[in-house]
Amino acid sequence: MSHWIATVSIGTLAYTGVVILMSHPRLYWGEAGNELTPALIELPISRNYHHGAPDVPYNKFNENGWGRSLHFLAAWALVVPGLLYVLMGVRSGHFRKHFLGDGHYRELQRWTYAVVVFLGAPLIVFTGLTMSPAITAVFPILLTVFGGYQSARTIHFAVFVALMLFVIGHVALVIRSGFLRQMRAMTVGGAG
Numbered sequence: 001m002s003h004w005i006a007t008v009s010i011g012t013l014a015y016t017g018v019v020i021l022m023s024h025p026r027l028y029w030g031e032a033g034n035e036l037t038p039a040l041i042e043l044p045i046s047r048n049y050h051h052g053a054p055d056v057p058y059n060k061f062n063e064n065g066w067g068r069s070l071h072f073l074a075a076w077a078l079v080v081p082g083l084l085y086v087l088m089g090v091r092s093g094h095f096r097k098h099f100l101g102d103g104h105y106r107e108l109q110r111w112t113y114a115v116v117v118f119l120g121a122p123l124i125v126f127t128g129l130t131m132s133p134a135i136t137a138v139f140p141i142l143l144t145v146f147g148g149y150q151s152a153r154t155i156h157f158a159v160f161v162a163l164m165l166f167v168i169g170h171v172a173l174v175i176r177s178g179f180l181r182q183m184r185a186m187t188v189g190g191a192g
Helices: 002-023 065-092 094-100 107-130 133-138 141-146 149-176 179-188
Strands: none
Touching: 002 065, 002 149, 002 179, 065 094, 065 107, 094 107, 107 133, 107 141, 107 149, 133 141, 141 149, 149 179
């Protein structure tokens, strides 16, 4: 069940993240960034300032409010299966066996999964939290660690791209190794 919650969550996060990015597809380094400052990266995507329904009047102060709200909600929905995965992995010895021992993972799989679980996932969570003024009001150290709001946003985007490449590769390998068998294992359990 947690795999499916994570799947829906990741899809929602990817979609809403692009929606958020479309309102300002420029990435900066440091504390501040706007149209008057040079961008570190300017993404070649169409700007869309009006993310509301057609019958909702334009409000320049809420250009992508629904996208941000849904993004935040989907992130919290991913925390539950993510924490379950880590706790169960530690408790069952999965990480020790497959990442450090002689489990059935190959060397590249071990490193890739370890980087995703123990570096990528925490990094995307903490950079996401750093972009929230409410969170940084309580934990200002996050701004220091990541070099400001805009640096956190740029790191968040880079980790998103890396994790999406991982997800695409992961899904391709699931399909290649027997889609129906893997779906059965994910749905009802058993060896995959």
